[in-house]
Amino acid sequence: MTLHVYNTLTKRLEPFKPLDPPWVKMYVCGPTVYDKAHIGHAMSAVVFDVVRRYLEYRGYRVVHVMNFTDVDDKIIRRANELGIPPLDLAQRYIQEWFEHVHALNLLPAHYYPRVSLVIPQIIHMVQVLIKKGYAYVVDGDVYYRVRKFRGYGKLSGRNVDELRAGARVEVDERKEDPLDFALWKAAKPGEPSWESPWGPGRPGWHIECSAMNYYFLGEQIDIHGGGTDLIFPHHENEIAQSEAFTGKIPFARYWLHNGMLQLRGEKMSKSLGNLVTIDEFLQEHEADVFRLIVLSSHYRKPLGYDEGVVADAEKALQRLRGGLRPPMGRAEEGDEAAALEAQVRDVREKFLAAMDDDFNTAGALGHVFTLVRAINTARDAGVGGRPFAWAQATLLELAHTLGLELKEEAAAADVVPFIEHLIEIRSELRKQKQWALADRIRDRLNALGVALEDTPQGTVWRWKV
RNA sequence: GGCGACGUGGCCAAGUGGUUAAGGCAGGGGUCUGCAAAACCCCGAUCGCCGGUUCGAAUCCGGCCGUCGCCUCCA
Numbered sequence: 001m002t003l004h005v006y007n008t009l010t011k012r013l014e015p016f017k018p019l020d021p022p023w024v025k026m027y028v029c030g031p032t033v034y035d036k037a038h039i040g041h042a043m044s045a046v047v048f049d050v051v052r053r054y055l056e057y058r059g060y061r062v063v064h065v066m067n068f069t070d071v072d073d074k075i076i077r078r079a080n081e082l083g084i085p086p087l088d089l090a091q092r093y094i095q096e097w098f099e100h101v102h103a104l105n106l107l108p109a110h111y112y113p114r115v116s117l118v119i120p121q122i123i124h125m126v127q128v129l130i131k132k133g134y135a136y137v138v139d140g141d142v143y144y145r146v147r148k149f150r151g152y153g154k155l156s157g158r159n160v161d162e163l164r165a166g167a168r169v170e171v172d173e174r175k176e177d178p179l180d181f182a183l184w185k186a187a188k189p190g191e192p193s194w195e196s197p198w199g200p201g202r203p204g205w206h207i208e209c210s211a212m213n214y215y216f217l218g219e220q221i222d223i224h225g226g227g228t229d230l231i232f233p234h235h236e237n238e239i240a241q242s243e244a245f246t247g248k249i250p251f252a253r254y255w256l257h258n259g260m261l262q263l264r265g266e267k268m269s270k271s272l273g274n275l276v277t278i279d280e281f282l283q284e285h286e287a288d289v290f291r292l293i294v295l296s297s298h299y300r301k302p303l304g305y306d307e308g309v310v311a312d313a314e315k316a317l318q319r320l321r322g323g324l325r326p327p328m329g330r331a332e333e334g335d336e337a338a339a340l341e342a343q344v345r346d347v348r349e350k351f352l353a354a355m356d357d358d359f360n361t362a363g364a365l366g367h368v369f370t371l372v373r374a375i376n377t378a379r380d381a382g383v384g385g386r387p388f389a390w391a392q393a394t395l396l397e398l399a400h401t402l403g404l405e406l407k408e409e410a411a412a413a414d415v416v417p418f419i420e421h422l423i424e425i426r427s428e429l430r431k432q433k434q435w436a437l438a439d440r441i442r443d444r445l446n447a448l449g450v451a452l453e454d455t456p457q458g459t460v461w462r463w464k465v
Numbered sequence: 466g467g468c469g470a471c472g473u474g475g476c477c478a479a480g481u482g483g484u485u486a487a488g489g490c491a492g493g494g495g496u497c498u499g500c501a502a503a504a505c506c507c508c509g510a511u512c513g514c515c516g517g518u519u520c521g522a523a524u525c526c527g528g529c530c531g532u533c534g535c536c537u538c539c540a
Contacts, residue, residue: 011469031540044540074538156535162467163536205538227540228470234539259470260534269539296489297478301471302533312477312490319489322503350487354479363479366488373488376504380497435499442501453502460503 003058005223006300006358008231008255009155013358018222019253024060025217026052027252028109029209029226029234032069033093034078038275039290039305040227040261040268042104046291047258047299048225049106049403054355057401065216066109067209068094070116071202076191086192087116100278104287105403113212115203119194122203122211125245126183126196134244138174140186140199146179149240155255156232181237183207206237213242213251224252228259228300229267259302268305276305288404289313295361295402316369321406323372323395328456329382336381337388343374344391351398361402368398409463419450423459430454 003016018024028048031041052062069075070090079086094114101108115122126142129135135144146152146160153159163179172178182204187193193200203211213221226235235255242251260267263274281290292313297303331337347367354363375391399406422441429438442452451464 029540032538038540041540047540072538157468158536225540228534229539232468232535233537258540260540262533265533267534267539271539292489293477301478304477308490309477315491316489325503360479362477362489363487366479369488373505380505430499433499439500446502451502454498454500455503 003055003356004358005254005256007253008257009250009252011157014254016254018060019220022059022061024055024062024223025065025221026055026062026223026225027065027067027209027213027217027221028224029230030066030068030112031093031097032072032074033090033097034072034075035093035270036277036279037093037097037100038268038270038277039281040275042100042278042281042290043261043294043303044225044227044258045101045106046104046294046403048256049104050295050299050361051223051225051256051359052107053401053403054359063217064107064109065111065113065212067212068097068112068114069205069208070094070114071192071208072115072205080190090114090116096279103282104278104290105405107403111216113216115208118208118211118215119203121215122207123184123194123196125207125211125214125241126203128245129183129241132244134240135183136176137198140184140201141174141182142184142198143175143180144183144237144240145176146181146240147177149244151243151249152240153236155239156236158232158236181206181233183241206234207241209234209238210241210245210251213238214245219246219248220250221252223254223256225256225258228257231255231257258299261303261305263305265304267302285310285314286317286409288317288406291403292317292365295365295404297362299359299361317406319369320372320395320399320404321408323375324392324406325379327379327384327388329379330384331382332385332387334383336378337383337385340374340378340383340391341387343371344394347371347374348394348398355401364398364402368395368402371395371398419445419461423452423461426452427459 004013005016006012007014026048028044031037052064055062068090070087075086075090079089082089100106126135129144130137130142133145134148135142153163160179184196184198184201184207185204186198187200187202191202193202224235239251243249262268263276266272266274268275289310293305293309294303296313296316347370350367351364354360354367357363371391372395375388375395378388378391396406422445426438426441429441445452445461446464449464450461452459452461
């Protein structure tokens with residue numbers, strides 16, 4: 001079985017063959033850092049984190065680059081409102097992003113380029129594009145000559161004539177063609193700017209990704225990722241720039257796009273004002289809960305978000321963790337142990353098949369739950385020892401491949417002795433069959449968020465979600 | 466208006482030509498338990514609608530209805 005991925009460029013499932021195995025060059029579009037990141041950004045980050053984890057699990061060595069757009073209209077506007085330098089504002093949110101990387105258990109990218117730090121490379125790329133006839137200068141602006149690039153529209157499935165007909169953008173008369181887009185914008189008063197051969201100015205939005213790709217990963221890359229909302233025009237323009245610049249086709253072999261996170265049936269976005277920030281989510285829930293939400297549907301489909309899916313994920317997480325509870329017996333042989341081992345093998349095989357099929361995490365997760373049930377059944381049957389440990393190790397291994405930690409929330413250490421003391425007293429009461437009192441302690445603790453369970457091995461407790 | 470995606474049990478969600486349509490959540494009934502909890506077992510869908518292709522379709526084709534995305538900054 002080989003890994004197949006859906007390629008937006010060809011609109012089909014293709015066997016995954018990197019240019020230079022085992023290396024995989026992966027570039028993922030990161031956020032424009034002008035405000036707090038929301039869970040839509042987090043979804044994209046988690047999706048490509050899982051892609052990376054699975055590739056690495058399959059033996060590939062991934063070089064992972066994610067950019068920060070720190071020079072942009074919205075950043076400048078926001079910074080002016082706040083009366084601080086634009087790059088300071090950007091830096092604040094970049095810092096927050098790194099905190100999110102940690103909190104969401106994302107594998108850090110190997111490089112985090114930002115526009116403001118690759119200006120010379122961008123200028124060089126624009127110069128080459130001008131020299132090759134793919135760009136032209138107008139009053140200190142530089143535009144990309146879209147019609148010059150054969151194949152424009154191949155990613156988004158549009159053709160230049162349709163685009164022109166549907167163009168609703170205000171036409172800038174200075175451009176040769178309404179479709180042409182800015183590679184370099186002449187400085188306006190009050191804006192950050194850099195010196196260039198065309199006068200002071202700043203880069204257009206699309207050129208940064210082409211430049212970063214080229215300077216950090218080379219002429220061609222294996223995987224380019226981002227949200228579906230970036231397909232047009234951003235990624236289309238990126239292809240035009242990079243392929244015109246290097247002359248190498250294709251710029252990216254596999255284009256992967258994640259669907260949009262939706263709140264109340266609409267895309268979560270700043271402009272619609274229907275967003276939940278990553279901080280807000282993490283204040284209420286664990287990172288695994290969010291990841292479970294993302295994993296539970298296919299990454300290319302829109303992901304509906306509401307209190308219901310969050311509550312489901314909370315419970316589902318508890319179930320997964322339940323599979324990690326210790327064995328009650330120690331039988332290593334017999335039908336039950338053999339059945340468990342067979343299940344482990346079966347689940348692993350199906351898990352891989354699902355993930356190999358364009359990262360079908362929802363299907364893969366279903367198999368993980370099947371493993372959980374197999375483990376629970378075996379535990380009830382008294383299986384322990386090596387077969388049981390192996391099953392649980394497999395459960396953790398597969399969960400970790402998806403980026404799920406499955407760690408129990410650490411209890412505040414200072415309350416533990418009190419809880420354990422109460423449990424001791426209650427156990428004494430139970431021995432004396434003082435049920436009413438014993439139940440009162442249990443109910444009281446339950447109300448405080450501590451769940452008690454009486455097992456043959458004694459009473460165990462855990463925090464309720 | 467153009468391009469594209471999706472519509473599976475109460476909710477979420479896999480499955481894209483052929484065994485009994487995964488799995489999670491919720492619900493009902495059991496086992497276990499002093500009672501619970503957890504766990505385990507059992508119960509529930511013919512796959513938006515209509516038509517077509519086929520020995521056979523949720524799965525392919527066409528039409529319709531509905532939802533969403535892109536076409537403008539956006540993960």
